[in-house]
Amino acid sequence: MAILFVIGYAGIVFEESLAFNKSGVGLLMAVSLWIVRSIGAPSTEIAVSELTHASAEVSEIVFFLLGAMTIVEIVDAHQGFKLVTDNITTRKPRTLLWVVGFVTFFLSSILDNLTSTIVMVSLLRKLVPQSEYRKLLGAVVVIAANAGGAWTPIGDVTTTMLWIHGQISTLPTMKGLFIPSAVSLAVPLALMSFTSEVNGKGQDSTNVLASEQMAPRGQLVFAVGIGALIFVPVFKALTGLPPFMGMLLGLGVLWILTDAIHYGESERQRLKVPQALSRIDTQGALFFLGILLSVSSLEAAGLLRELANYLDSHIPNIELVAGAIGVVSAIIDNVPLVAATMGMYDLTSFPQDSEFWQLVAYCAGTGGSMLVIGSAAGVAFMGMEKVDFFWYLRKVSGFAFAGYAAGIAAYLAVQNLHISIPTTVAQVPFLSGS
Secondary structure, eight states: HHHHHHHHHHHHTTTTHHHHOOOHHHHHHHHHHHHHHHHHHSSSHHHHHHHHHHHHHHHHHHHHHHHHHHHHHHHHHHTHHHHHHTTOOOHHHHHHHHHHHHHHHHHHHHHHHHHHHHHHHHHHHHSSOSHHHHHHHHHHHHHHHHHHHSSSTSSSSHHHEEEEEEESHHHHHHHHHHHHHHHHHHHHHHHHTHHHHHHHSSSHHHHEEEEOOOOOOOHHHHHHHHHHHHHHHHHHHHOOOOOHHHHHHHHHHHHHHHHHHHTTOOOGGGGGGGHHHHOOOHHHHHHHHHHHHHHHHHTTOOOHHHHHHHHHOOOOOOHHHHHHHHHHHHTTTTHHHHHHHHHSHHHHSTTTHHHHHHHHHHHHHGGGGTTTSSSSHHHHHHHHHHHHHHHHHHTTTHHHHHHHHHHHHHHHHHHEEEHOOOOOHOOOGGGGGO
């Protein structure tokens, strides 16, 4: 299974030179791995129940992704994002880099990093013409979304997992991880400010927005669409149901709303949900499905647990174990990695909010930025902007690693000096309970 995974992974990495679509390779890899698992499992029934469990988890993420993409597409069709892009007035490449980075950082602490990436990459298409510089801004969005998601319990799937299972609680996590997360974004931004793409001859992007008019009732659709995305964590807190149900609720409301406000307007079909569904990146969602099902097969076969045990026996201290989890999460999806870590260490080895769990939350959240396929945000960016693995590796991975390492250093410094952000800053209304 490990060999099959490496072959499939290589197929995805070398997509450009092989001319095979990564979504097809991902699906083929997933099915092949599960066939091998069913042969190797004690019985077919066990393999089927493992697959059923894995499919339930993966489909939650895929439905969430499809819902988020469709909502963003509808708001986009109504030119709703003009409300935001008109307020980002700077056209200086270096300033825009910092503005985009920090807007994404705070957005992904409220929304999750995947939704934030979809929203911000859609915005960049409105702000900046197709260029190397726009790709670099997209990479900043990935780093910022992962960094912003790491310091709140609802910003990233892995922090949410640790929060739900009681390894971390709300306020200590926000106070302990805000500074390291901000550092892990500020360092790559500072380094990128000196690259030729950012300092090249001024990219004039003023003309991109000139032709765009907000569609009728665009402000209403924007308000409802963004409201639906922000409501997802509230829905989860109120009902206890998984986040994808909140996303589907938002999509349903927006669907009925757009049908109502464009009733009888046959020339405005493109502003309705069925047309938006035909425009979203379905192959990106299928790629996601393939990757996550492949990783879950390795988890079912116990390979991830073996890897975790290997780390445990060969790496002496907990900071290095957490750091290694982050580095490995750039290659393998961080969700099963964190799940394996939670299985290896329970709350008796490390109590709630201990340094180890906070470091795992930070490292698993931000480590994925080092490779484009290391996080949901990176995979979404890869699909939306057609970026290939090696471009990201050459242009971005070094900066992301520098930020990741600086964030760990900042965390350890903060813990030793007992600095933290004031509790008042961390007091977000619906997060005040632990």
